[in-house]
Amino acid sequence: MIFFAANLKFINSCNVTIDINSEAYFFQPVNWLRLINVNSMELEGAMSDAILAQKFLDFLQSQNIDELNKIISNNFKMIWPGNIQFTELEDFYVWGAGRFQSVKNIYEKIDAVDVDGGTAVYLMGWIEGVFSNGVEFQDVRFIDRVLIVGGRVEELLVWSDLAEEKTK
Secondary structure: OOOOOOOOOOOOOOOOOOOOOOEEEEEEOOOOOOOOOOOOOOOOOOOHHHHHHHHHHHHHHHHOHHHHHEEEEEEEEEEOOEEEEEEOOOHHHHHHHHHEEEEEEEEEEEEEEEEEEEEEEEEEEEEEEOHHHHHEEEEEEEEEEEEEOOOEEEEEEEEEEEEHHHHH
């Protein structure tokens, strides 16, 4: 694990690294390490898919349905703990409103892996927020797997310790 300045939280050994705080950066290993601002260039493959996955989750958190509709596929689905499934964003937001006042992902690590037909992007970290009853929570582990096919988000699988937090 390599740290660079205050902006960069982690660097994956493969070449897919996202700045967790604001700007997106990665190190490209070509005889030396170079810091590249990916917001100012066209990208292909796993790197662009990793950025798309993070933007998807950011849009999901901010309930930006217009932007979400631009990047999800016609076959889009989400599967949450307890095998709760959604194919429509509006249904997801109705369900979430009954559970949370607010939720924020704090990314610790992002990995992108080529899979049959696309890229699986794993976003790992911590969740903080407020349950619908006003009880705050923080430092709850999560892993989101975002499947990117043809430049669009096809599937979101979510794992978290949130159920454990609710029982405290």
